[in-house]
Amino acid sequence: MSKKQLYIAYGSNINFEQMAFRCPHSKVVGTSEIKGYELEFRSVATIVPKENASVPVLIWELDGRDLPILNRYEGWPRLYRQEKMPFEMNGKSYEGMAYLMNHGIISPPSPQYYNTILQGYRENGLDESYLETALENSLQQEQLIEEEFDEDYDFDDDLQLKF
Numbered sequence: 001m002s003k004k005q006l007y008i009a010y011g012s013n014i015n016f017e018q019m020a021f022r023c024p025h026s027k028v029v030g031t032s033e034i035k036g037y038e039l040e041f042r043s044v045a046t047i048v049p050k051e052n053a054s055v056p057v058l059i060w061e062l063d064g065r066d067l068p069i070l071n072r073y074e075g076w077p078r079l080y081r082q083e084k085m086p087f088e089m090n091g092k093s094y095e096g097m098a099y100l101m102n103h104g105i106i107s108p109p110s111p112q113y114y115n116t117i118l119q120g121y122r123e124n125g126l127d128e129s130y131l132e133t134a135l136e137n138s139l140q141q142e143q144l145i146e147e148e149f150d151e152d153y154d155f156d157d158d159l160q161l162k163f
């Protein structure tokens with residue numbers, strides 16, 4: 001019998017179709033929230049500490065046979081690290097594993113990636129406003145970076161960089 005653990009999903013792994021392909025031996029056990037964190041896009045999803053915030057999540061019972069596949073997909077340990085996190089479900093306290101991004105800058109996801117997560121939110125009855133806020137924040141950050149770039153460099157009328 002393979003070892004099972006609770007896995008906290010907040011991005012594309014809340015999508016049933018994605019996880020059925022990646023982790024065919026694992027199963028959903030419920031929904032919860034991670035308190036003190038917010039959803040952030042760095043092209044792909046991560047969660048980051050933020051006071052008075054929370055992130056809706058889907059809890060999986062992850063079968064040990066699926067963990068190597070999921071680790072490879074998540075780019076563990078280079079892109080994402082594994083962290084144990086507390087959560088409550090059905091009035092009880094648990095601890096599960098979540099993948100958190102090691103580094104990166106805030107930037108919008110691709111439309112396909114975003115829609116994969118959105119489908120997962122809808123499949124699981126999660127509050128889409130958290131997802132929308134993360135997207136809005138990433139778009140605003142992208143706009144700020146573009147504005148800073150334009151201020152830092154002097155362009156002529158034909159958008160040629162002048163030296």
